[in-house]
Amino acid sequence: MRSRIKLVFTACCFAIGALSHAQGDIMAENEKIPGDTYIGPKDQAVKDNLAKWQDYKFGVLIHMGLYSQLGICESWGLAPEDWVTRNGYDDYDSFASDYRGARFSLNPTNLDSEKWAKMFKNAGVKYLIFTSKHHDGFCMYDSKFTDFKITNPNLPNAKNPKPDVLKNVLDASRKEGLSVGIYFSKPDWTSQDFWWKYYPPKDRNPNYDIKTYPERWQNFVKYTQNQLDELTTNYGKVDVLWLDGGWVRPSEKKGRQNLDINMKQIAETARKKQPGLIVVDRWVPGEYEDYLTPERKVLEKPIPVPWESCVTLGNDWGWVPNDKYKSGTEVIQLLTGIVAKGGNLLLGVGPDGKGNFEPKIEQALAEVGKWLDINGEAIYATKPIVPYSEGNLYYTSKGDKTVFGIYLPKANEKEIPAEIIIKNNLKGKLNVMLLDGKTKLSYKNVAGGIAVTIPKSLRAELAKKAGVVIKVVS
Template identity: 25%
Template sequence: MKDYSLQVERIEKAIEQGPFSDELRSLEKYSCPEWYENAKFGIFIHWGVYAVPAFNSEWYAREMYQVGSLAYEHHLKMYGAHKEFGYKDFIPDFKAEKFDASEWAGLFKAAGAKFVVPVAEHHDGFAMYQTELNRWNSMDMGPKRDVIGELANAIRAEDMVFGLSSHRAEHYWFFDHGLGYDSGIDDPDYADLYGPIMKGPSGLHRYQEAHPSKHMLEDWLVRTCELVDKYQPSLVWFDWWVNNLAFRPYLRKFAAYLYNDGVTNNYGAALNYKYDALSPRAAVFDIERGQMNEIYPLFWQNDTAISKSSWGYTENQVYKTSESIVADLIDVVSKNGALLLNVGPRADGTIPQKDQDILREIGSWLKVNGEAIYDTRPWTLYGEGPTKVATGAFSDTHRSDFTSGDIRFTTNGDTLYAMPLARSQDGVVRIFALAKNSNHAPREITNISMLGHGPVEWSQDNDATTVFLPKNGSSMPCALKIT
């Protein structure tokens, strides 16, 4: 077991020398960087060893050891007994032979993304970067490349902001299903991949029942601070397990370390958190696969995926449409948020053609309508319409599709943008918030145009402002520029 005392001491001394301490009252003096509030749209990347089996989801590493699960039965059928072929045995086939960081970055740029967040380490414990803290890493095994380092350079070369995510906190219980039988995960030769294994609580969201050891917590802190030292990410994303009460003091230490490094090295650092791991003013609140039902007073983020079925690459993905993703982006931005959209590359390093097509369709839309998204701020109300959006995680595929009556607003200076989230069949858009007698629009409308088209016909009365759109056959939302 590694002794992290010297590394922890170094981290604590570095915190003492910066403007932020690990006390919550100090972290609450943090201000979200302007680049983040202006960016609005980023790309998330789940890529790792789990792309080799490419079955069911990126949680294959856990579920393959869960007796009776689909992944367990699939593993027996395809690879044999777990003791003879365990998760570690997928690593040699994770070759990434077609991985081209510059090609990926060019695609994300074409998609209109302003920031990119690859997963540096997922729950499975395999690091996608060069490190001496973990021999199970992409430089020493599998691809034999510093994937995160290559992506950092390529993303910055395209003038996008580089971030990363770590799921190390979830690793400590991720393989615990293999403890119940002779699965091979207790082999001491592989203890540094599968362990140290903490028995997870019944129900993984009952995270307060778990009691990670001091060594696990120090291991997490040292590994995550190493990512800051090596790559200086402007955004760091954590999954939900840092909500565990034992983790929270270490999370505050990490936040102080990241923010201080951002100040020292002059990059606007931001940190995402879920649920109540931190306070709203100490970091940027993130909702997984979910949104807000109103304007949130502080900048926030929705992380979701192109696929409805998995974050990592699997066969037979169930995809969202580019139209629905653009509508979600508009809805999120109207409520003071950003959208972080995930893709899952194959094990060979290629991004599936369907993912590429969707990203390029989004990019084409943003090329025309981006001024209604980038650099904007919420209006006095987010929008109007019949479709109800619930606040909270895992809700974005459990509501009705947006309609042409669902309209969202953004502003930039004196300009107001109104965006119907679907196209109406007759081309007529009625905006009730812009009626003559509306409290929301006290100033006179002088002009309305559609981005990518030009001026459009419109009229205003005491009930609504009615806009007559050109019939161009597009199924994408449009953006109306109102002055």
């Protein structure tokens, strides 16, 4: 059985991972992201926190759960939908039993939250969001409202000195100066009040008619509210409440259940404990979607509302064996393209079931941090500025007197150009320099900006960089 499980889960991972979260009808409806449905917070404390968050630019989203132990895509193997494959299994129930049974072996004895926090800080990360519970319903924290949790006394992790994984990660991250957030799935595929055992699950939604059984649905609403209340009460200062599962939302559409969990009450209760809390009710347009979250994509052009691209470092959100990871250069260039359009990058990474990150993850993050140590001035606390990007030249700005041109060399580029045109409206004599090495550069005025001369002696070496930042100050 063990060898079959390993083979099957690996196959399932690749089949599901290619599709991932983007399979939802809710996601398809809303991933156009025009920004014209954005309302934004009214609370001044939330506005202030959101403005601070927009300056962070770079965060990480850590997925960890039963799927980390199995090395497969998070939760989706449980979804009885026709795009999901479970190769090697003859029936759904066997798969679901094996998946949930991973709780008896999940034991992250190598999890070093202090080491994690230092790694992310050194990578230039400014905020961290950790998965408290994914759609499968397994809690990575000590919830008082379920036994399906990593702190259950009957599970091996309970014997660890610090069994509450969420608490450990958030506490260590704050000590390193990171802002922290909590990921929480609104659907729960193990709760008897969401997927009732009386009926087989049909899809990602509740498997019973909530109008026929309103008390059962209200039990689930209360359960969700209770869990979110304990997360925003017992886990210290929380800056972002990141809610996934956008199909759980109010709806008047014919053929769709009205899965209202009373976000008004949730937000108000949470903000009494956490003044200024940013609430991200993903893909539910309205007053509880404080910023937009395009997934695995970068917007084609800037939009005048707060947004964050959530993109995986590998192919999957959590850990899977032999995943293919982006290089440090790819992450830097991805981050640059997002920031130039006014967004943040939330980079998805995950440890294995023992709490270890792959060496390739650590290497990529270290490369990003080294680049940001030198060039972070052009990324953090910047604003987009016309023309945003031209070819592989990207723009950011600070105040009215500073423009950054960020040139991203192509993989096969031997030398960067001898002259780079940087569009700007700065007045008077300009100070132009490379951030890397603080080298002063000469320039001449041209229509709409300046032509900056790159010395011949630097061009080949600069072509090896992930990004070359030219700072222009009036």
